[in-house]
Amino acid sequence: MSVAHMSEHEREETETREQRALGFWLYLMGDAVIFALLFATYAIMIPGTAGGPTGKDLFDLNNAALETVLLLVSSTTFGFASLSVRTGNRSAVIGWLAVTFLLGAGFVFLEVREFAGMIAKGAGPDRSGFLSAFFTLVGTHGVHVTMGLLWIVILSAQVMLKGLTAPVASRLYRLGLFWHFLDIAWVGIFSIVYLPGLL
Template identity: 80%
Template sequence: MNTRAGTMAAHGGGGSEAAEIHEQRSLGFWLYLMSDAVIFALLFMTYGVMAGNTDGGPTGKSLFSLSNAAYETTLLLVSSTTFGFASLAAREGNRGAVLGWLALTFVLGAGFVFLEVREFLGMIGAGAGPDRSGFLSAFFTLVGTHGVHVSTGLVWILIMMGQVMVKGLSLPVTSRLFRLGLFWHFLDIAWVGIFSVVYLPGLM
């Protein structure tokens, strides 16, 4: 705790003004997440309407792999846990542990993106691209949007690792790490929805 307090004081992050800025930015980020949730809700609704519009083409049952979706889910859920450990390490002022947990989170997230891209390429190669039917167009849009968000989160993780290495665990850095955590956990929730609404019903 003393180490953390000293680090924050050294960077001028212990004042009430800095804490107030942190609160304001956190509120603003919550508003962003709410708008993002609305976007995903609209994409889920669109998929629900278009799920049966296969135009005589392949359905989810013939395209989806439960094992691949399960691997993706496991990677993303475990990455949420490792990010939680990074947040705990930041509270303790343990910079080395923060970097280690963030690196592991990045590897898990990158594995998720790899599996998703492989799935997309396999479907497109089999003639089941987003232009094949309304069902596939809605599928690629919903799942692809989530994948873009995860990729953005990976870039953000790398940026945060650089800031932790250069600036330490000052209040501005830990504040950004907190917001990144909100974003990453939000993606987990969105993926659970995709797994439950897209993959499981599609395989039944």
């Protein structure tokens, strides 16, 4: 439908969705700045082990690689959910969101297990500046993924109850931006934290 043929109400709704999309882009840019600062802090704190364990002593590349695979595949499954929104296939959207949720939950489980294992070895965030920076950076990402999982549950319920209305589709679009952003942030963590930490 062209803008000229829209009713006043439809024009207002379209404008509202566009404003929310812009607002969400601004939020993501702010989040990117936060992650950039956390990456910079981590890079500065790498030598600050205070005689404690280093990344080489603690990091498990297999675990980090599995986390990476889970998150990258979840980004793909979310892409399939987005394609299903365009075709109006409600059951496919719910199915792909469920798969995305399971992959994301697997990622969070592995991260929590890693943190618990490190703390059990006496390598918690209070052990050194290096570990404090590591837990803050990786933990902040993990909290973001957890919030994304909660958002997936809420939007799945909205798709079931309301269908693929324009407002629901708009929210799914913003969730997609958020989820793919988390993927990009994790690739940075894997490349800057885990790989160099094990070399």
